[in-house]
Amino acid sequence: MYTHAGAGWSIRAFTRNDRIACLRIFRDCLRAFPWRGDWQGYLPVLQNAFANARVLVAEEPSAGVIGFLTLNMTTGYVDHLFVHADWRLCGVGRGLLDVAQSEAGKSLTLDVDAQNIGARKAYEHMGWQVVADARPLRPGQQVRLISP
Numbered sequence: 001m002y003t004h005a006g007a008g009w010s011i012r013a014f015t016r017n018d019r020i021a022c023l024r025i026f027r028d029c030l031r032a033f034p035w036r037g038d039w040q041g042y043l044p045v046l047q048n049a050f051a052n053a054r055v056l057v058a059e060e061p062s063a064g065v066i067g068f069l070t071l072n073m074t075t076g077y078v079d080h081l082f083v084h085a086d087w088r089l090c091g092v093g094r095g096l097l098d099v100a101q102s103e104a105g106k107s108l109t110l111d112v113d114a115q116n117i118g119a120r121k122a123y124e125h126m127g128w129q130v131v132a133d134a135r136p137l138r139p140g141q142q143v144r145l146i147s148p
């Protein structure tokens, strides 16, 4: 589907065997978001996405699954995008979004937590624009973004 020539990771479709690795990444990411509370409360939505959405994984030969994305192909909405902390700033997030956008054939949208400063900076670097928010942003709010 896509292979990063220099870094060695590639992007492919999710299979059932990727479930545990994706869940670990999801758990570790959510634990770093104290404003989100118990990460397990978000599991049903993720499980539903595994069953019904287009799911892409990024994989590195020795590390295994290093990130994943879930996409509603009809709407172009990205429900989940998570990259393992050891593999951030290596282009994995951009790669997953690029493949997703190419598959969806349209601009993508997503909601990012107002407090998630790292992700908001990443989307800003990638040229995403705010399409809706409620100012002033308060904890617990989200910002709707659209891809270039």
Ligand SMILES: CC(C)(COP(=O)(O)OP(=O)(O)OC[C@H]1O[C@@H](n2cnc3c(N)ncnc32)[C@H](O)[C@@H]1OP(=O)(O)O)[C@@H](O)C(=O)NCCC(=O)NCCS
Residues within 6 Å of the ligand: 029, 081, 082, 083, 084, 087, 088, 089, 090, 091, 092, 093, 094, 095, 110, 111, 112, 113, 116, 117, 118, 119, 121, 122, 123, 125, 126
């Ligand atoms: C947000 C996230 C998916 C980005 O993934 P990533 O693989 O680190 O992103 P990339 O390496 O592809 O970076 C894409 C661009 O964003 C920039 N960027 C990424 N993280 C950044 C940060 N914390 N601060 C500033 N810029 C950042 C990169 O420099 C790059 O810009 P460039 O191409 O101009 O150099 C990742 O940090 C993550 O999984 N975070 C935890 C979970 C999360 O917040 N998910 C999003 C929920 S909406």
